[in-house]
Amino acid sequence: MRVAVVSLACATVLVAACGRGPSPDKTAAATPDAAAAAAPAAASAGSEVLTAGSIEFPVIPTIMVPSIIGSGPAQKRLELSMQSLIDPLAGISVRPANCATDGGLVNESGFTNVDAQGNLERVGGHGVFNIGADGSGQAVTGDGVVEVKPDGSGSVVNDAGTFEVNADGSGTYVGSHGNIELDGKGAGSWVGGFGTIENHGDGSGSWVGAEGSIEINADGSGKWIGGPESIVENRGDGTGTVGAVPREVKMAPLAPLPPAGQFPLLDKFKPSGAPCGYVITLNDKVLFDFDKDAIRPDAGKVLDVLATALGKVPSSAMEIRGHTDAKGSDDYNQNLSERRAQAVLAALRERGSATDASAHGYGETQPVAANEVNGKDNPGGRQLNRRVEIFVRT
Template sequence: MQTFRTGMMFCVVGVALAGCARAPTPVPAQDDAPMADAAAGVTGDAQDASTASDPAVPDMPVIPPIVVPEIVGVTPAQRALEGSMAAILDPVAGISVRPARCDVDGALIDRSGITRIDETGALVRNSDAGIFKLEPDGSGTANFEGGLFTVNADGSGTINGIAEPDGSEAIVRVEADGSGTYNGKSGLIRLDGKGGGTWNGESGLITSNGDGSGSWNGPDGLVRIEADGSGTWNGPHGLITNNGDGTGTIGPPARPVKMPPMPRVAPAGRFPPLQTFAPPGAPCGYVVTLDERVLFDFDKSDIRPDAAQTLDVFATALQAVQHSGMEVRGHTDAKGDDAYNQSLSERRADAVRNALQTRGVAGDIGARGFGESQPVAPNVLDGQDNPGGRQLNRRVEVFIRA
């Protein structure tokens, strides 16, 4: 007997998002035709005669798997941010880094202008590349090329804009557990993060329940599969029922036949977490802040012995950074005499410069004291002393010009 394999649509949303292609034109396959079930009441020679007139049993379609398309996440927005700002050093214990901006004469603008960093490390950047609001943990928002990107520290978030490697747009929602939705050039994909999901695309509507069952309403009809291998196919051959035990029917009228159980539906994938933002440096360089408590005892300008390791790490990082100059800048709080604070800030700046040069940091390194003239936090709050603010003001900064 000859059996005929039906032409069906094989469609998988893959990394390349190549779309769908119909299988090659069906050709007759020399094969033994499945025998009619003995339950039909025909045995022996009579059974052979009856099966000779039965139509061939077509192969049941295999439901394509739901595969998550490649999503570039916040990468385009991150690149836009980096394009408007220079590279940045990774913070280490006792050292923090923030973007630096310079005026038209190349002078450092201290924490002002369109790039702002508050005392928690949160960054706000408004430039031709877009509007970025980033938190120290990498979460934040970006309004970039008309799209809106939101990412949380746990990798969840939303994208409404450029979302695919070829620059096409999509609307994507990702949850921390891998569930979410995608609405883009590949269609509409919904995932529950547990293996279940739906894909409504060019090949039709595909559903995977995550337990081996599912359905496909596509160009070759409606296929339903249960977890035990039973199911139905209502397509070009009429209604085919598979009982999952090696038997089934074709019809109407229903004719019993032998057929293998239907293949289980592959579980759906999960959305990968969105990469968080990495705040980079600013156009004219970056400012590294050294915590006063890491370097000096109170009211002293001699570097503490236990600060050596921090300075070693910092100096090693600086040796790998290309720059056009550095300036060590000392700052104090407003407590005490102005002249004394000015002198203390200068001595501390000199001490840090000497320590970096001793550790092999080459190039032009200046040192300058600003006393209490450039606070980054209030020394007094509501008429009361503000110890936390004064601590932030007591610092040594290294301005590294890119």
């Protein structure tokens, strides 16, 4: 029996890639002051409604949970080679890959390749495993310690940090990407070098960080302070103000913040597939302008590092996979995803990498997050879905 080393992937996407400014899906003014300047001058700043259009707040990142499947030496070498790129907030990550019996990539996380049909004790080069017939147990390996209880709760401790999960979906993560706490009911927080995200679970929340201070209330109102002269207040009734000296503008109520997720139960050492390689994820904004398939000039450094890293890890096959969100028609999204996958493949080949790789587009068919929540648009989820993946099969 082959037992996979279990560890917490240190480069998994912990949050949705956030908008570093207004979303490119809209044509609204980029900043509060720009919106005010575009409108006719008001005779009285507090009385006349300016027709500046809709002002869009930056997207508060959606709190996600780490992947909990094992990473091997090949992935660790890849992560080391890509260390200058890996940034969960920007949507650049590496995760271990699982494959189903037909060889297809399995998106779900889980522990791999441990027999849970009877009590098992194993001491060998991989570590020490004590596993009960119910799938609970403990694994102690060179990568850390994993404990799984019969109800699916447990912990993972390794060099990436500490992951604690409870049977109700609540839990904590403390590690290289900061601190995550989820209550299992939709509320949670994430604190890291980028700032602090709070999700209250009722549609309201806040983010204090790269974009300034952003607050969203459950009634559609909110406030964004991007600097001394960049202040936006949304009343939630179709009106609001912009600027340090408030000027009236029309603005749509803010979409409610989707609930934070739950930590997954620890699968009781049962396989969701077999380890088969790793997946590199690149948020589309890293490589492309909105709705374009030409790689951005400033993406050259990312591709240089990526091509060098891929050349250091042996593989049996490689696939460039393009994905979109659900906005637009199925045919349009399929075509866009194919063109983007081909563009990344061509760019890597220009750099002497991925010479035997293939490229495929999957359109909107394989989302990793909800495009809508309760019938309402979910910008953070759509950002996660707009991505290019590089599946390296080992």
